Amino acid sequence: MGYEAIDPNKKPLPASIHGVIVPFLWGWWSDCGRVPPPGLWLTLTGKAAMMIKKKILNPDRIRRINGGFSFIPHRFLCDGFLAILQQKELLLYLFLVIVSDRQGLSFYSYDAICALLQLDLDQYINARNGLIDKDLIAFDGTVFQVLELPATPVLSAMKKRADHQPTKNPVLIARLIDQSLKRM
Numbered sequence: 113m114g115y116e117a118i119d120p121n122k123k124p125l126p127a128s129i130h131g132v133i134v135p136f137l138w139g140w141w142s143d144c145g146r147v148p149p150p151g152l153w154l155t156l157t158g159k160a161a162m163m164i165k166k167k168i169l170n171p172d173r174i175r176r177i178n179g180g181f182s183f184i185p186h187r188f189l190c191d192g193f194l195a196i197l198q199q200k201e202l203l204l205y206l207f208l209v210i211v212s213d214r215q216g217l218s219f220y221s222y223d224a225i226c227a228l229l230q231l232d233l234d235q236y237i238n239a240r241n242g243l244i245d246k247d248l249i250a251f252d253g254t255v256f257q258v259l260e261l262p263a264t265p266v267l268s269a270m271k272k273r274a275d276h277q278p279t280k281n282p283v284l285i286a287r288l289i290d291q292s293l294k295r296m
Contacts, residue, residue, distance in 0.1 A: 200239040216258035
């Protein structure tokens with residue numbers, strides 16, 4: 113699995129046991145709450161646990177930043193930004209992160225974006241406007257800017273309205289029907 117076992121007779125355990133991160137990982141992983149650290153496994157050695165060393169699978173293909181520059185802050189996952197995005201919004205956001213420069217700027221036109229991402233115009237516009245509403249990008253009609261993540265995820269105005277409309281409340285529906293019948 114890409115990990116070199118310290119002792120093949122020991123059973124590896126995830127570094128997060130019952131949703132609690134092992135104490136020595138807190139300083140490094142505390143910003144992620146209950147999400148376990150990726151790729152860290154422990155081996156029980158008596159009463160203590162030891163980390164298993166990672167083994168590089170293909171040393172000739174280690175990722176490096178050469179010509180381009182792009183990154184997604186770890187907060188994107190840990191603070192819930194990923195969870196609030198719809199599929200097309202996520203696709204567009206990742207594309208803009210990949211093609212943007214160090215300041216987050218990108219000059220791709222909507223027709224190039226639609227062709228590359230296989231989106232129709234409505235999907236593109238909805239995704240773009242969703243990202244703008246969620247304060248993840250800025251757009252002036254020509255240039256995109258991937259923005260620094262806000263302090264907390266921003267729900268779009270449409271989602272907020274949908275959350276506040278109690279459409280499945282039977283008492284409210286009965287009242288509305290009664291009011292409508294009284295007007296007749």
